[in-house]
Every structure is written in structure tokens, then in C-alpha cells.
Amino acid sequence: MKERPLYQPIRTTLERWISRFGFDDVHIEETHSQGSKLTGGTFTRPDITAAGVRTYVFLPKPLEIITFEIKSLEAVGIMGVLEAIAHREAAHRSYVIYAISRAAFESSAEAERIFELSQKYGIGLVLTEDPSEVETWEIVLDAVRHEPDPARLDRFLGDLPSDVMKKQLHRWKT
Secondary structure, eight states: OOSHHHHHHHHHHHHHHGGGGOOSEEEEEEOSOOTTOOOSSTTOOOSEEEEEEOOOSSSOOOEEEEEEEEEOGGGOSTHHHHHHHHHGGGOSEEEEEEOSOHHHHHTSTTHHHHHHHHHHHTOEEEEESSTTOGGGEEEEEOOOOOOOOHHHHHHHHHTOSOHHHHHHHHHHHO
């Protein structure tokens, strides 16, 4: 299976999987295809972006951006991690999702390097044999939350293709 057909089933499954972050409200969109629009350079367009907020007792509602890079069985390699590292510049958490079984992943040529770089840079690593079934998702490494540069994050959000997501972001801001 190529990468593009994976976007929709993974996005749909993310709508259930994302609950693990405890958001009160979340919006998920495919952000991979923006044509020739300039978005800040190579690897600045995650395949899927999630924006969410949660309510705390004493803190303001913080916005959290989570990006997802998706790779098919044929594309299991270090490139997915490198793209997720680049996305992390403008996100609180970044994941790479490989549509592959654990056994097939472990026998791939770059499995060890993928794991080590993901761990070193705090990238989440998810494997799934069936992207449309959340029960098959295995979190090998959870993404480490960090604070991106606010100017870079704001620019990234401004470059999002969807007016729907931008309107939601404005609603959360007020």
C-alpha cells in the first residue's frame, strides 16, 4: 500500500486514539498536500496535524499541536523520523506512523536506527498492521512533549490549508 491511501484511515483512527491525551476539544486534519504553497522549507508539512486544548483548574487552556508523519510498508526507513524531527520545530509532539507489523519492522534494515533516532529526539513511534483498527496500533515510543518556538508555531498554524482549523484555533484563543 502506498502512503496516500493511508491518510484517511489513519486520520479516522486518530480521532479515537487521540483521546489518550485528555483533550477537552480536538481538531484533526490532513495537512500533507498544499500544492506549491511555500510553508517554510523541506519537511514542513506533516501528513496529519491535530490541534487540541484541555482545561486545568488553575492554568489557562493550553493549545497543543501534534503532528503525524505516515509511512507505508514500502517506505520503512529513516526518512520518516527525519521528517517528524523537522515537524517538531513547530509542534509540541511529533509522531511517525509506519503501516507495518512489529515483526516486519524489526526485520527491516533501518529498524534499530529508526528506534534510536526517535528516542534521541523524542519522536513518537507507532506501528500498525491495520491503520483503520486502533487495536492494532502499537506505541513503540511515545512522543516527548516540548515547547516549540512560539513564532515558528504561529507561522506553521498560519500556513495550515484549512480555514475550518484556523477558525477553531481562533475560537480557542478567545
